[in-house]
Amino acid sequence: xxxxxxxxxxxxxxxxxxxxxxxxxxxxxxxxxxxxxxxxxxxxxxxxxxxxxxxxxxxxxxxxxxxxxxxxxxxxxxxxxxxxxxxxxxxxxxxxxxxxxxxxxxxxxxxxxxxxxxxxxxxxxxxxxxxxxxxxxxxxxxxxxxxxxxxxxxxxxxxxxxxxxxxxxxxxxxxxxxxxxxxxxxxxxxxxxxxxxxxxxxxxxxxxxxxxxxxxxxxxxxxxxxxxxxxxxxxxxxxxxxxxxxxxxxxxxxxxxxxxxxxxxxxxxxxxxxxxxxxxxxxxxxxxxxxxxxxxxxxxxxxxxxxxxxxxxxxxxxxxxxxxxxxxxxxxxxxxxxxxxxxxxxxxxxxxxxxxxxxxxxxxxxxxxxxxxxxxxxxxxxxxxxxxxxxxxxxxxxxxxxxxxxxxxxxxxxxxxxxxxxxxxxxxxxxxxxxxxxxxxxxxxxxxxxxxxxxxxxxxxxxxxxxxxxxxxxxxxxxxxxxxxxxxxxxxxxxxxx
Numbered sequence: 013x014x015x016x017x018x019x020x021x022x023x024x025x026x027x028x029x030x031x032x033x034x035x036x037x038x039x040x041x042x043x044x045x046x047x048x049x050x051x052x053x054x055x056x057x058x059x060x061x062x063x064x065x066x067x068x069x070x071x072x073x074x075x076x077x078x079x080x081x082x083x084x085x086x087x088x089x090x091x092x093x094x095x096x097x098x099x100x101x102x103x104x105x106x107x108x109x110x111x112x113x114x115x116x117x118x119x120x121x122x123x124x125x126x127x128x129x130x131x132x133x134x135x136x137x138x139x140x141x142x143x144x145x146x147x148x149x150x151x152x153x154x155x156x157x158x159x160x161x162x163x164x165x166x167x168x169x170x171x172x173x174x175x176x177x178x179x180x181x182x183x184x185x186x187x188x189x190x191x192x193x194x195x196x197x198x199x200x201x202x203x204x205x206x207x208x209x210x211x212x213x214x215x216x217x218x219x220x221x222x223x224x225x226x227x228x229x230x231x232x233x234x235x236x237x238x239x240x241x242x243x244x245x246x247x248x249x250x251x252x253x254x255x256x257x258x259x260x261x262x263x264x265x266x267x268x269x270x271x272x273x274x275x276x277x278x279x280x281x282x283x284x285x286x287x288x289x290x291x292x293x294x295x296x297x298x299x300x301x302x303x304x305x306x307x308x309x310x311x312x313x314x315x316x317x318x319x320x321x322x323x324x325x326x327x328x329x330x331x332x333x334x335x336x337x338x339x340x341x342x343x344x345x346x347x348x349x350x351x352x353x354x355x356x357x358x359x360x361x362x363x364x365x366x367x368x369x370x371x372x373x374x375x376x377x378x379x380x381x382x383x384x385x386x387x388x389x390x391x392x393x394x395x396x397x398x399x400x401x402x403x404x405x406x407x408x409x410x411x412x413x414x415x416x417x418x419x420x421x422x423x424x425x426x427x428x429x430x431x432x433x434x435x436x437x438x439x440x441x442x443x444x445x446x447x448x449x450x451x452x453x454x455x456x457x458x459x460x461x462x463x464x465x466x467x468x469x470x471x472x473x474x475x476x477x478x479x480x481x482x483x484x485x486x487x488x489x490x491x492x493x494x495x496x497x498x499x500x501x502x503x504x505x506x507x508x509x510x
Contacts, residue, residue: 046377050412050418051482064487066486075481080124086110128144147188157178184219187216188212193208202294211284212284225241299380310367310370317363376391385413386410406424406434408420426451427474
């Protein structure tokens with residue numbers, strides 16, 4: 013049975029609580045990792061990679077921890093900076109500058125991934141690999157007009173009414189366990205292909221499928237019309253109680269949110285599948301092309317499901333705009349307007365299941381072998397979420413001077429910003445290897461009172477890091493030369509394609 017939901021008091025609480033509990037702290041950016049073929053985790057960006065060592069083992073937690081935060085709209089320095097005059101020693105929030113920087117649609121994007129177990133091993137021309145990991149991804153979308161609401165619906169410069177578009181305001185967050193298995197195959201010396209199949213166990217979800225909220229204003233006398241179309245789905249153990257007379261929600265209960273985490277978040281009925289595919293083609297001894305598609309899949313959410321939908325409109329009329337601009341009766345005007353909005357919009361709830369798509373990533377690139385130890389790579393990456401493509405471009409220099417050292421320096425254009433300096437390094441040989449990779453190294457920081465300055469990268473829109481330790485075996489050059497004996501191939505630089 014569907015129930016209408018009066019959400020003025022309760023619905024924002026539900027949204028905030030679910031966002032926090034599904035991992036608001038966490039797309040992972042992995043552009044720099046893509047060409048670091050000396051690190052086995054690069055297989056997760058292109059399953060066609062034939063790793064240089066016969067066997068690798070990913071240890072629980074230790075082998076891979078990744079965190080990424082990205083803002084497409086603004087950086088810290090766009091929103092907060094030191095004031096002037098009497099406020100020169102204080103940080104201020106610059107709302108005017110925020111309004112200038114924001115695009116029509118903006119995002120805060122976060123990922124948190126943690127490895128549970130993984131391994132890979134070579135069998136003749138095949139390289140098999142499997143991995144179990146926990147993934148959290150969050151996308152918070154917000155329109156530029158959200159900040160401009162502070163100026164109201166009156167343009168004081170042009171002395172006329174203006175409309176406000178708050179469409180795109182919402183949160184999408186997923187937490188799921190991923191079980192992956194795949195293999196790469198050497199078709200011949202010059203071509204490798206690979207596939208990875210993934211079985212997904214959804215833990216929790218919050219999805220703002222559609223959000224349209226528009227406020228239109230006419231003047232003399234003032235007339236405001238609004239329209240809303242919101243569809244929000246969630247999979248999380250919460251309970252609602254309904255008013256027996258009105259059918260509206262009168263209480264939201266989180267008591268059982270963590271009462272049985274195994275049943276609610278692991279042994280539930282939220283299941284999905286995904287596929288990775290890739291190819292690596294050695295065009296000649298100098299030039300190599302690569303392509304891969306990652307996370308082409310879905311999750312079907314059937315447990316602890318709540319769906320909310322609102323579709324309606326309102327009209328507010330009866331105030332003289334000239335009186336409003338002179339602030340006469342302004343408080344009464346705003347109060348009456350809010351009452352009109354509150355009384356016009358209601359949410360309806362149901363428990364029908366729903367589907368979500370993963371954030372699919374498409375990589376296209378290649379690298380040129382400069383000498384025996386150095387190559388230069390170029391990579392384009394397209395991520396698809398919120399039914400929109402999001403592009404990035406990365407140039408990198410990749411060096412492998414000795415067997416136990418792999419290093420990368422990268423430059424990326426991403427998140428509507430033209431300068432992201434990244435780096436990665438892998439240290440170690442037979443038995444153990446440590447690595448750390450980032451797509452952006454913040455170079456400027458700001459301090460505030462007693463807070464350490466490294467907590468506030470001044471102009472960064474992207475902050476990410478991936479690090480860990482692997483066990484690797486069977487990495488000797490002699491073994492590889494005996495297996496493949498084609499001339500003019502550099503065994504030290506490109507061990508991934510032996």
